[in-house]
Amino acid sequence: MRCPFCGAYEDKVIETRVSKDGTEIRRRRECEGEGCGRRYTTYERIEESMPLVIKNDGRREPFDRAKIEHGILVAVAKRPVSRDQVSALALEVERELGELGVAELPSRDIGERVLLRLRTLDQVAYVRFASIYRDFRDLEGFAKELDALRGEDTGRHDLGVVVEAVEPSTERTEPGAKPSAEPDTDAGGGAGAAEDTDAPGS
Numbered sequence: 001m002r003c004p005f006c007g008a009y010e011d012k013v014i015e016t017r018v019s020k021d022g023t024e025i026r027r028r029r030e031c032e033g034e035g036c037g038r039r040y041t042t043y044e045r046i047e048e049s050m051p052l053v054i055k056n057d058g059r060r061e062p063f064d065r066a067k068i069e070h071g072i073l074v075a076v077a078k079r080p081v082s083r084d085q086v087s088a089l090a091l092e093v094e095r096e097l098g099e100l101g102v103a104e105l106p107s108r109d110i111g112e113r114v115l116l117r118l119r120t121l122d123q124v125a126y127v128r129f130a131s132i133y134r135d136f137r138d139l140e141g142f143a144k145e146l147d148a149l150r151g152e153d154t155g156r157h158d159l160g161v162v163v164e165a166v167e168p169s170t171e172r173t174e175p176g177a178k179p180s181a182e183p184d185t186d187a188g189g190g191a192g193a194a195e196d197t198d199a200p201g202s
Contacts, residue, residue, distance in 0.1 A: 001029060004040055008033025024091075050098055051105040060104065065094045068114060075129040079122050089117050 002009050008031055015028035025044040031037060050063035068090040076086060093113050097105060111133045118126040127146065 001042055003031040003033055003036060003038065005038045006031060006033045006036040008036060014039070050094070051100065051102045053110065054104050054106045056107065063094075063097065063105075065090050068093055068110070071129065072114065072118070072125070075118065075125040076122060079125050081122050081125060085121065089114070089121065092117065 001011055003011060010032040011029045012032055013027050014030050017026045018024070019026065023045060027042050027044070028039060029042060030039050052060040053063055054060055069086055072086045072089060073083075093110065096113060097110065115126060115130055115133065118129055
């Protein structure tokens with residue numbers, strides 16, 4: 001495995017763990033490149049046939065779970081949601097899409113599946129994500145979403161934070177786009193993807 005820091009191909013596995021559901025192997029590696037010694041994590045999983053993502057402008061892109069994780073991480077910033085919970089949510093969406101058996105899927109469908117799960121995980125994160133993804137162009141639409149959440153018990157409640165922290169979007173953002181500090185919801189992931197776990201998903 002090529003070191004993501006120095007580019008060396010020499011490393012050693014210092015820890016191996018199998019996920020609880022047995023679908024993924026996590027390996028902690030240490031680079032043996034000269035003067036490096038950095039540690040990083042790789043994941044091995046069965047490669048599934050995932051649908052292409054149809055963007056709003058008609059473009060097709062490969063499914064990438066890392067994009068879902070990125071979008072969720074933005075939405076849960078400073079919320080009591082762990083990285084493991086984010087990864088589990090993204091993985092759940094990926095598996096659901098893989099089971100559909102379709103060749104293509106609109107990006108909107110992916111975003112709706114993410115929203116469904118965020119709604120029960122953390123309502124503040126849900127509203128943050130929805131405020132961009134659902135394109136609230138006026139306060140009325142935003143207020144209706146908040147009222148709907150107040151009328152049900154779907155998970156963690158701290159909606160007062162959102163009223164001040166989130167404003168209706170003035171431009172359309174779809175799953176897979178990467179605006180700064182905005183949710184990104186094209187999902188996916190491949191075997192052997194490396195991540196620097198000393199610091200913090202087509």
